[in-house]
Amino acid sequence: MKVLVPVKRVLDYNVKVRVKSDQTGVDLANVKMAMNPFDEIAVEEAVRLKEKGTVTEIVAVSIGVAQCEAILRTALAMGADRGLLIETDQDLEPLAVAKVLKAVVAQENPDIVLMGKQAIDGDNNATGQMLSALLDWPQATFASKVEIAGSEALVTREVDGGLQTLGVQLPAVITTDLRLNEPRYASLPNIMKAKKKPLDTRALADYGVDAAARLTVVKVTEPAKRSAGIKVDSADALIANLKTAGVL
Amino acid sequence: MAVLVIADHDGAHLRDTTLKVITAAQKLSGDIDVLVYGEASAVAAQAAAAAGVRKVLTAESAELKADIAEAVSALIVSLAGGYDAIALPATASGKNVAPRIAAALDVSIISDVIDVVAGDTFVHPIYAGNALETVKTADAKKVLTVRPTAFAPVAATGGSAAVEAVAVPAVTLKTRFVSDEKVVSDRPELGAAKVVVSGGRALGSADEFKAVLEPLADKLGAAVGASRAAVDAGYAPNDYQVGQTGKVVAPELYIAVGISGAIQHLAGMKDSKVIVAINKDPEAPIFQVADFGLVEDYKTAVPALLKALG
Numbered sequence A: 001m002k003v004l005v006p007v008k009r010v011l012d013y014n015v016k017v018r019v020k021s022d023q024t025g026v027d028l029a030n031v032k033m034a035m036n037p038f039d040e041i042a043v044e045e046a047v048r049l050k051e052k053g054t055v056t057e058i059v060a061v062s063i064g065v066a067q068c069e070a071i072l073r074t075a076l077a078m079g080a081d082r083g084l085l086i087e088t089d090q091d092l093e094p095l096a097v098a099k100v101l102k103a104v105v106a107q108e109n110p111d112i113v114l115m116g117k118q119a120i121d122g123d124n125n126a127t128g129q130m131l132s133a134l135l136d137w138p139q140a141t142f143a144s145k146v147e148i149a150g151s152e153a154l155v156t157r158e159v160d161g162g163l164q165t166l167g168v169q170l171p172a173v174i175t176t177d178l179r180l181n182e183p184r185y186a187s188l189p190n191i192m193k194a195k196k197k198p199l200d201t202r203a204l205a206d207y208g209v210d211a212a213a214r215l216t217v218v219k220v221t222e223p224a225k226r227s228a229g230i231k232v233d234s235a236d237a238l239i240a241n242l243k244t245a246g247v248l
Numbered sequence B: 001m002a003v004l005v006i007a008d009h010d011g012a013h014l015r016d017t018t019l020k021v022i023t024a025a026q027k028l029s030g031d032i033d034v035l036v037y038g039e040a041s042a043v044a045a046q047a048a049a050a051a052g053v054r055k056v057l058t059a060e061s062a063e064l065k066a067d068i069a070e071a072v073s074a075l076i077v078s079l080a081g082g083y084d085a086i087a088l089p090a091t092a093s094g095k096n097v098a099p100r101i102a103a104a105l106d107v108s109i110i111s112d113v114i115d116v117v118a119g120d121t122f123v124h125p126i127y128a129g130n131a132l133e134t135v136k137t138a139d140a141k142k143v144l145t146v147r148p149t150a151f152a153p154v155a156a157t158g159g160s161a162a163v164e165a166v167a168v169p170a171v172t173l174k175t176r177f178v179s180d181e182k183v184v185s186d187r188p189e190l191g192a193a194k195v196v197v198s199g200g201r202a203l204g205s206a207d208e209f210k211a212v213l214e215p216l217a218d219k220l221g222a223a224v225g226a227s228r229a230a231v232d233a234g235y236a237p238n239d240y241q242v243g244q245t246g247k248v249v250a251p252e253l254y255i256a257v258g259i260s261g262a263i264q265h266l267a268g269m270k271d272s273k274v275i276v277a278i279n280k281d282p283e284a285p286i287f288q289v290a291d292f293g294l295v296e297d298y299k300t301a302v303p304a305l306l307k308a309l310g
């Protein structure tokens, strides 16, 4: 069984986000970038399925600038077998990413596309669902547990009000939630080994996909700041203040 | 221009979120239809009574009730021809299906809309709410998810829309429903509550989480929330998580107990009207957004609060 894991290069989640003063976007110059945390979870899950013997090959794919190679190497160091970098300087919208991934699926024929439920930059939570629509595959989003039973994946999902378990026929798209697993740190020997694993680079144009932007960014602004209030020294003082504020 | 709003409900009650999505939809058009799918009969009447609704559409089947994405998106796509925009609540259910609908219609998705600037221009948060992006779409048909906390509800009564059942398209599903494990609670829902009491890693165990927070929540008629750390550690169910990747809440009063205030958590609660933080570390970042901070061990602070509330 083969798994395709799309991984996105994003601003590291510990980095403070700064909006550019000209309102054109978020300042990404000279800041630490990393693999989207949900995609690390997806890589980890794929590696665990391989360790169990369910999966035989893991291909990690990233669409973006040349520096995405670094996060593909991370995926390889965690246990992916091959990397595919589809290079572009264009910022792709989820629909365009899904169209490119559809073309990759046609070449690679994976049984499962295992991906993050959301990228922590765009926060769209969209690409997996779009890909499954384009492929006409079933989808199991927000997974907190994945079990493969023959030609079906049993997926427990984090939904409104609790959990839901679905059985999806393979091939399928599965998107990861936070509690699916805790991703491993790549060991030094594995990081060294990853440097020798195959990594193919292609141009976006090779895929002949309409990746034109549908959205134009009018502006990016900072949200209204909340200012710190006051410290109170007792429960009684707190309640008095809440009564004055009209919320009790 | 007409808008199709997808109702948020539990089979018996129309959720407040629906009324808020209608408000957002009104900024696009006066012609608003509401689709109630799943177990629709009781809820359809409530949707018909909501102010500003033109027509209520209902669709029932087992797959729709189980909220299977393939079935729900096929239904909505079958209705899309009659609308210029489709608006869903930005709940787990809405987020699961909206991008699937958008891709099927070959349009982009606009996620988590917090403001409608014009018929084609929307504001939505990115980077855990640390930036607000205004985007203009070139797509003729718009598919949006709407963040309910950003809009006031329309009146729940006063409307008298007609109710009409629509055909459920036949789809060969490659998904089977196995089971549900829903948290049942008498408390108000997290997304709709006026007061939310949330606990963090500091609580240390599921028993402690319950023993400390529930009496306070009961006293205040509050919903209970949690940080990711508390959910990951099993102190609280996943549905309680507030934050960038959990629920977004904006109650009148948010009380954070033993929560440090990571940006991912703040993303889910910083639009609350009044924020209270109880944390024994005076340097905890939560104090930077709290209106009222109590620097104290929760073990003494919460009982004192309960006592003071009488």
Ligand SMILES: Cc1cc2nc3c(=O)[nH]c(=O)nc-3n(C[C@H](O)[C@H](O)[C@H](O)COP(=O)(O)OP(=O)(O)OC[C@H]3O[C@@H](n4cnc5c(N)ncnc54)[C@H](O)[C@@H]3O)c2cc1C
Pocket: A006, A007, A008, A009, A025, A026, A028, A036, A038, A039, A061, A062, A063, A064, A091, A092, A093, A094, A097, A115, A116, A117, A118, A119, A120, A121, A122, A123, A124, A125, A126, A127, A128, A213, A215, A216, A217, B126
């Ligand atoms: C006009 C415009 C301006 C933009 N400006 C910026 C900007 O300044 N900075 C910036 O960082 N982004 C920018 N973007 C990109 C945008 O913020 C999102 O990254 C993009 O729309 C994808 O959405 P998402 O990452 O939120 O997708 P989601 O749907 O949240 O992602 C879900 C999953 O899809 C997969 N995935 C998504 N993208 C890729 C990819 N490229 N390669 C491999 N897998 C992927 C991953 O598995 C990920 O976990 C811009 C986009 C537009 C349309």
Ligand SMILES: Cc1cc2nc3c(=O)[nH]c(=O)nc-3n(C[C@H](O)[C@H](O)[C@H](O)COP(=O)(O)OP(=O)(O)OC[C@H]3O[C@@H](n4cnc5c(N)ncnc54)[C@H](O)[C@@H]3O)c2cc1C
Pocket: A013, A037, A038, A120, B199, B200, B201, B202, B226, B227, B228, B229, B230, B241, B242, B243, B244, B245, B246, B247, B257, B258, B259, B260, B261, B262, B263, B264, B265, B268, B278, B279, B280, B281, B284, B296, B297, B298, B299
């Ligand atoms: C991709 C991603 C997504 C995430 N999404 C979310 C999300 O949606 N929601 C979310 O909440 N987090 C999210 N996180 C996690 C977030 O970064 C923090 O790790 C998390 O919010 C921390 O939870 P906490 O405040 O309970 O724990 P901690 O940060 O450990 O804070 C515990 C606090 O309790 C205080 N404390 C300890 N003992 C006591 C006591 N006896 N009395 C009073 N105070 C005490 C401490 O001083 C400390 O400030 C996400 C992280 C990532 C990487």
